[in-house]
Amino acid sequence: MASLTSIATPYRSSSxxxxxxxxRVKLTGNTLFSAGVRSPASSSSLLTIxxxxxxxxxxxxxxxxRQKRELLLEKRVRGVDVKEALRLQKENNFVILDVRPEAEYxxxxxxxxxxxxxxxxxxxxxxxxxxxxxxxAFFGIFSGTEENPEFIQSxxxxxxxxxxxxxxCSSAGTMKPTQNLPEGQQSRSLIAAYVLVLNGYKNVFHLxxxxxxxxxxxxxxxxxxxx
Numbered sequence: 001m002a003s004l005t006s007i008a009t010p011y012r013s014s015s016x017x018x019x020x021x022x023x024r025v026k027l028t029g030n031t032l033f034s035a036g037v038r039s040p041a042s043s044s045s046l047l048t049i050x051x052x053x054x055x056x057x058x059x060x061x062x063x064x065x066r067q068k069r070e071l072l073l074e075k076r077v078r079g080v081d082v083k084e085a086l087r088l089q090k091e092n093n094f095v096i097l098d099v100r101p102e103a104e105y106x107x108x109x110x111x112x113x114x115x116x117x118x119x120x121x122x123x124x125x126x127x128x129x130x131x132x133x134x135x136x137a138f139f140g141i142f143s144g145t146e147e148n149p150e151f152i153q154s155x156x157x158x159x160x161x162x163x164x165x166x167x168x169c170s171s172a173g174t175m176k177p178t179q180n181l182p183e184g185q186q187s188r189s190l191i192a193a194y195v196l197v198l199n200g201y202k203n204v205f206h207l208x209x210x211x212x213x214x215x216x217x218x219x220x221x222x223x224x225x226x227x
Contacts, residue, residue, distance in 0.1 A: 060147060060195050065186045068194045069175055075197040079174060079208040082217050085166050094164045099192040106224040110214060116154045118192045119147055152199050164203040167193045172210035
């Protein structure tokens with residue numbers, strides 16, 4: 001098991017530390033330990049806070065893309081272009097599963113599409129989640145996201161295992177090899193498709209080009225007003 005250790009350097013009694021003095025962070029794995037700060041009012045008092053958090057099991061996004069792609073091909077998940085997707089939705093009762101964040105879905109989506117986020121804003125405040133928030137903030141990202149742990153439960157509440165599903169995200173990846181990408185390129189929708197087939201869904205397809213191409217081709221889009 002690995003750990004993230006964060007140690008605050010002592011304050012000088014006359015001033016607060018600069019940002020470069022404040023924290024030294026060492027990443028050695030999956031457990032967070034934090035040791036506290038010395039009060040500016042007293043050079044002899046030291047407040048120490050120590051906590052530990054174990055990283056959850058590896059999420060689907062961290063599984064090697066080759067492994068995901070092999071399973072998708074084995075389960076006969078194939079890409080469909082946007083016009084074929086519209087036809088399948090109208091004529092064959094296919095469901096478009098939009099896995100983008102809810103805000104993007106509300107801005108515009110194919111009529112009749114169902115939204116279940118593959119990723120969501122980090123919600124919890126466990127030591128591990130705090131460490132992840134700090135990691136995002138270090139790079140100037142203050143709305144860090146995480147894989148939605150309720151994704152499959154939310155899908156199961158709306159669609160049974162025999163449903164014919166076309167998974168869509170913004171621009172989508174591809175399983176098709178190219179000269180620059182001999183194994184294709186993963187995306188949120190392909191990660192979602194991987195999770196679906198892992199959990200017994202039998203009729204899973206992938207929207208090539210994503211909602212971006214759907215809109216660019218002039219296919220119908222509807223939006224939802226914010227409350």
